[in-house]
Amino acid sequence: MKVLDELLQVMARLRDPETGCPWDLQQSFETIAPYTIEEAYEVADAIQRENLTDLRDELGDLLFQVVFHARMAEEAGQFDFADVAAGIRDKIVRRHPHVFRDPGQAHDAESQTVSWEAIKAEERARKYGDQGPVSALAGVSLALPGLLRAVKLTRRAARVGFDWQDASGVLDKIREELAELEEVLHQTPSDGELLEEELGDLLFAAANLSRHLQVDPESALRRANAKFERRFRHMEQALAERGQRLDEVDADAREAAWEAAKRDERGGTEERSG
Numbered sequence: 001m002k003v004l005d006e007l008l009q010v011m012a013r014l015r016d017p018e019t020g021c022p023w024d025l026q027q028s029f030e031t032i033a034p035y036t037i038e039e040a041y042e043v044a045d046a047i048q049r050e051n052l053t054d055l056r057d058e059l060g061d062l063l064f065q066v067v068f069h070a071r072m073a074e075e076a077g078q079f080d081f082a083d084v085a086a087g088i089r090d091k092i093v094r095r096h097p098h099v100f101r102d103p104g105q106a107h108d109a110e111s112q113t114v115s116w117e118a119i120k121a122e123e124r125a126r127k128y129g130d131q132g133p134v135s136a137l138a139g140v141s142l143a144l145p146g147l148l149r150a151v152k153l154t155r156r157a158a159r160v161g162f163d164w165q166d167a168s169g170v171l172d173k174i175r176e177e178l179a180e181l182e183e184v185l186h187q188t189p190s191d192g193e194l195l196e197e198e199l200g201d202l203l204f205a206a207a208n209l210s211r212h213l214q215v216d217p218e219s220a221l222r223r224a225n226a227k228f229e230r231r232f233r234h235m236e237q238a239l240a241e242r243g244q245r246l247d248e249v250d251a252d253a254r255e256a257a258w259e260a261a262k263r264d265e266r267g268g269t270e271e272r273s274g
Contacts, residue, residue: 007064008081011071029072036065037143048222095119136160147217150207158211167212174209177202234261 014024039062046054070081093100097119125134136159140152157163164170181198188194210217235257236246246254 007067008071011064011067015071015075024068027068027072029069032065032068032072033143036062036069039065044219044222048219094123145218147203147207147210147221150204151211151217154208154211164212167209170205170209170212174202174205177205231258231261231265234264238264 013019014021017025039058043055043058043062046052046058066084067081070079070084074080124138127139136156137153140149140156142149144152154163164173177198181195181202184191184194184198207217210220235254238260239246239249239257244253246257249257
């Protein structure tokens with residue numbers, strides 16, 4: 001593909017020891033990794049905003065991160081972009097035998113998912129088998145965002161039967177964890193380490209609930225963030241139109257402004273929680 005070859009040549013020029021870009025030459029896998037994560041989030045943001053023009057641009061930025069990492073690996077004599085592409089090609093073909101090896105083997109999405117997970121389990125066994133018995137949790141990356149990693153850990157555990165039967169059991173667990181957090185707050189409010197532990201347990205249980213509800217917790221939290229920001233800015237603007245500032249009014253006025261922002265966002269409909 002001509003344009004991809006041109007992109008690889010651009011990356012090679014940037015990393016040329018004699019004529020390349022000084023900043024690009026200074027980078028390593030470790031220094032580039034945060035940019036890679038950031039670009040992935042910007043892809044997700046463009047999708048959430050349903051802006052396909054931005055999505056095209058953000059996908060390009062993410063592709064450049066792949067090209068950057070592959071170039072550094074090539075310089076180290078480890079692998080190149082072609083190896084990366086071949087690896088994912090082979091993996092996708094291997095995980096879709098119903099398409100590439102035995103068309104029609106999977107009759108619906110559910111049976112295909114079962115097959116997919118079985119193939120992934122075989123891959124993990126080959127990858128980690130020399131380290132002894134392979135844990136059901138093997139291969140869940142430590143670099144994942146905390147909520148996403150919690151979902152993946154509980155999903156893996158559920159595959160071997162370690163799970164609640166339905167969401168009601170998880171809701172009970174959330175109530176239990178909230179009660180334990182409240183107890184710590186009342187008895188040892190200055191114990192930061194214990195508070196962090198109990199809050200972590202509560203967040204983990206909430207992530208587990210999201211899995212049972214088939215809701216992506218990262219997406220849900222991004223939407224909640226956006227809703228909070230939208231309402232907060234509305235509140236600031238409404239106060240400014242009356243010649244007031246948020247930090248100058250009392251608590252009652254702030255609460256009234258917040259409730260008005262929620263009502264306005266809902267078109268003046270009857271108030272509900274949230």
